[in-house]
Amino acid sequence: xxxxxxxxxxxxxxxxxxxxxxxxxxxxxxxxxxxxxxxxxxxxxxxxxxxxxxxxxxxxxxxxxxxxxxxxxxxxxxxxxxxxxxxxxxxxxxxxxxxxxxxxxxxxxxxxxxxxxxxxxxxxxxxxxxxxxxxxxxxxxxxxxxxxxxxxxxxxxxxxxxxxxxxxxxxxxxxxxxxxxxxxxxxxxxxxxxxxxxxxxxxxxxxxxxxxxxxxxxxxxxxxxxxxxxxxxxxxxxxxxxxxxxxxxxxxxxxxxxxxxxxxxxxxxxxxxxxxxxxxxxxxxxxxxxxxxxxxxxxxxxxxxxxxxxxxxxxxxxxxxxxxxxxxxxxxxxxxxxxxxxxxxxxxxxxxxxxxxxxxxxxxxxxxxxxxxxxxxxxxxxxxxxxxxxxxxxxxxxxxxxxxxxxxxxxxxxxxxxxxxxxxxxxxxxxxxxxxxxxxxxxxxxxxxxxxxxxxxxxxxxxxxxxxxxxxxxxxxxxxxxxxxxxxxxxxxxxxx
Numbered sequence: 001x002x003x004x005x006x007x008x009x010x011x012x013x014x015x016x017x018x019x020x021x022x023x024x025x026x027x028x029x030x031x032x033x034x035x036x037x038x039x040x041x042x043x044x045x046x047x048x049x050x051x052x053x054x055x056x057x058x059x060x061x062x063x064x065x066x067x068x069x070x071x072x073x074x075x076x077x078x079x080x081x082x083x084x085x086x087x088x089x090x091x092x093x094x095x096x097x098x099x100x101x102x103x104x105x106x107x108x109x110x111x112x113x114x115x116x117x118x119x120x121x122x123x124x125x126x127x128x129x130x131x132x133x134x135x136x137x138x139x140x141x142x143x144x145x146x147x148x149x150x151x152x153x154x155x156x157x158x159x160x161x162x163x164x165x166x167x168x169x170x171x172x173x174x175x176x177x178x179x180x181x182x183x184x185x186x187x188x189x190x191x192x193x194x195x196x197x198x199x200x201x202x203x204x205x206x207x208x209x210x211x212x213x214x215x216x217x218x219x220x221x222x223x224x225x226x227x228x229x230x231x232x233x234x235x236x237x238x239x240x241x242x243x244x245x246x247x248x249x250x251x252x253x254x255x256x257x258x259x260x261x262x263x264x265x266x267x268x269x270x271x272x273x274x275x276x277x278x279x280x281x282x283x284x285x286x287x288x289x290x291x292x293x294x295x296x297x298x299x300x301x302x303x304x305x306x307x308x309x310x311x312x313x314x315x316x317x318x319x320x321x322x323x324x325x326x327x328x329x330x331x332x333x334x335x336x337x338x339x340x341x342x343x344x345x346x347x348x349x350x351x352x353x354x355x356x357x358x359x360x361x362x363x364x365x366x367x368x369x370x371x372x373x374x375x376x377x378x379x380x381x382x383x384x385x386x387x388x389x390x391x392x393x394x395x396x397x398x399x400x401x402x403x404x405x406x407x408x409x410x411x412x413x414x415x416x417x418x419x420x421x422x423x424x425x426x427x428x429x430x431x432x433x434x435x436x437x438x439x440x441x442x443x444x445x446x447x448x449x450x451x452x453x454x455x456x457x458x459x460x461x462x463x464x465x466x467x468x469x470x471x472x473x474x475x476x477x478x479x480x481x482x483x484x485x486x487x488x489x490x491x492x493x494x495x496x497x
Contacts, residue, residue, distance in 0.1 A: 083155065088198050090153045091230060094141075095201045097169040098223060101138025102208050103176045104131045109212070110263040120180050120260035124173065134172055141165040142222040146229040153230065181266055182208040184259040188251075193239045200239070202232040203278070210274045211264050217330065224285045235282025236275070245463060248275035273463045277332040284335060291329055291336035294474065295344035304478060308349055310485035316352035319484075320376045322402075323387035324363035326419055326468060333462035334469050338476035339387075345481060353484075356381070364389045365399040373402060377409055385480075386415040386442065389423060396436040403440020413441065414483075414490070418448030419476075422466055443490045447479050 107123050108131050110116035123131060144160060151158035176182050186204035189195065206227070209220045227234050237243055252271030259266055283289040298304045321339050325331050329340035343355045356379055358372040365388045376384060384406050390396050406413045415437050423429055434444050451457060456471035482488045 086155055087153055090155075091232065092198060092201070093166065093170060094149075094153075094230065095205055095227075095232070097141060097166050098138060098205050098226070099176065099182055099201070099208060100169045100172060100174060101134055101141070102205065102219075103180070103182070104134035104138075104172070104174060105215075106208075106212065106263055107131055107174070108135070113263050115261070116263035117260040120177050121263060126172070126174055130172075131174075134169055134174070137165040137168050139219070139222075141169070142219075142226045144226075150230065177260070179258070179260045181211060181259040181262055184255065188255060188258075189236070189239060192241060195239050199233055202227045202230075203234060203236060203239070206234060206278050207274050210277050211262070211266065211270065213264065216277065216332070220281070221285075221330075224281060228285055234285065235279050237279065237282070243275070243279045245272070245276060248272040248279075251275060269463075276463055280332045280335070289335035289470075291340035291344045294335055294341050294470070294477075295348065298341065298474065298477060298481075299345060299348065304345075304481060307481055307485045307487055310487060311346065311349045311481070314350055314353055314484070316354075317383065318354045318356070318379065318381040319383045319385065320356050320358060320379060320381040321385045321387070322358045322363070322368050322372050322376065323385070324359070324389055325361045326421075327357065327387050328359045328361070331467055333464070333467035334473050336473065337468075338473045338480060341473060341477040342480050342484075345477075362389070364391055365395040365402065366392070369398040369402055373405060376406075381411055384411055384413045386413060386437075387419060388415075389421055390429065390433045390436070391423060396432060399433065399436045399442070400440035403437060403442035407441040412443070414443050414445055416447045416476075417444045418451065420451060420460060420468065420472070445479070445483050445490050447476065450479055451475065 103121075104126075106116075107121050107126075108128065110118070110121035111123070111128075126134075144165070148158045148160040152160040152162070182204050185207050186197070186200050189200040189204060190197070193200070206220065206223055209223060210216050224234055233239060235243075241247070249268060249272045252268035252275070255266070255271050256268050264270070280289075287293070299308070321327055323339065327337050327339040329336040331337065339355075339357060346353045346355065358368075358376060360367065360371065363371075365386075368386070368388045386399070386402065388395075388399065390399055403413050415433075417434055418430055430448070437444055451460070451472070454460075454471070454475055456475070460468050460472040462469050479488075483490070
């Protein structure tokens with residue numbers, strides 16, 4: 001132990017500043033082994049110090065590099081946040097422009113109808129011409145090129161010119177007050193979901209339009225396309241809210257009395273039906289539930305699956321459909337109607353069978369004859385399906401004339417005995433229509449008894465008390481497919497069996 005301590009002490013002394021003055025004498029007293037050991041220890045200490053210096057330098061370098069990385073990452077985060085805020089601001093400006101355009105129309109509506117609180121729906125300093133100009137700017141904005149609009153939102157190169165239609169709306173000086181239905185509903189969504197305006201106001205804007213009722217077939221559909229193209233939510237399921245009819249009524253009851261008087265009704269029932277429309281149209285426009293989805297589902301069901309060989313074997317032919325809203329896929333009451341569903345089945349199974357729709361809301365036999373008869377003849381179909389209403393003596397006569405005219409042109413004409421038209425509950429309506437059809441050579445396909453026997457019949461009618469829901473259209477699609485495939489006959493065929 002003493003020898004080891006001596007060796008350490010000798011090394012310590014040698015490292016002192018005065019070492020050189022007494023080193024020779026000291027070294028003379030050491031054995032060669034001691035000198036060699038002292039030199040070895042000195043070399044070890046020297047090398048250890050160098051390694052320590054290198055380690056310290058490396059740590060400093062690592063810390064420096066980490067600092068630079070953190071500074072760079074912080075700058076990138078700040079830049080990314082600024083870019084995102086800019087994008088959200090531009091998106092919100094597009095939504096607000098739509099809200100202002102719709103509000104301008106509703107101000108005009110309030111003036112014409114004499115309904116609505118002028119504190120909510122007053123024109124301010126704007127003339128009717130100014131308001132009409134804003135409505136026109138909104139319509140043009142909705143038609144803007146989707147790709148260019150998204151490029152502008154991202155802040156990249158774009159041909160979209162905001163000064164043409166966007167800025168005139170945003171700088172018009174007219175905005176809906178806090179208690180206008182649009183803002184009441186937007187606030188309600190925020191309270192229920194805690195989503196920010198970038199998520200809630202586009203949906204509220206759609207409710208704002210649909211409450212008017214009259215523009216849900218054109219402007220509202222353009223708004224759906226516009227908002228979906230921008231990646232914005234368009235119905236409340238995207239905010240994680242439930243959407244049954246009872247849910248919609250509950251929301252409506254919550255909203256009653258919160259908004260100012262409007263040039264349209266805002267009772268619980270009106271909010272409910274508005275919610276149902278936006279939900280169903282949202283799923284249609286997002287292709288979550290539309291005719292393609294329903295057609296694919298039907299083809300997986302056994303009673304339609306067995307028809308597939310027959311459907312594929314049908315020869316090439318043209319089938320025209322002349323019908324009212326029960327035949328139109330656009331209607332909000334269902335993902336689609338039975339006609340587009342059947343058309344999509346044939347698109348998959350036998351595209352040689354072509355269809356063409358000639359449709360109009362509230363289409364009577366008289367209007368069908370006036371509007372579509374010649375156009376149908378010009379298309380030269382092999383078959384025609386008529387789904388029209390008969391309300392007057394002229395309608396019954398027109399129905400017969402349509403059948404006779406198509407028969408003369410060599411076209412087979414069919415109609416259903418019963419489609420649950422609300423008028424059909426009146427005594428004698430169904431029977432008289434069938435009699436007129438037979439006089440015109442129109443074959444009648446029996447579906448009335450099938451509809452009446454369906455376990456889903458109590459769910460057929462939608463909230464408006466007129467149009468039909470998905471269960472009805474699924475059943476009608478199946479019956480028409482069976483008829484087209486030859487798996488069942490018309491009413492007279494069944495009666496003769």
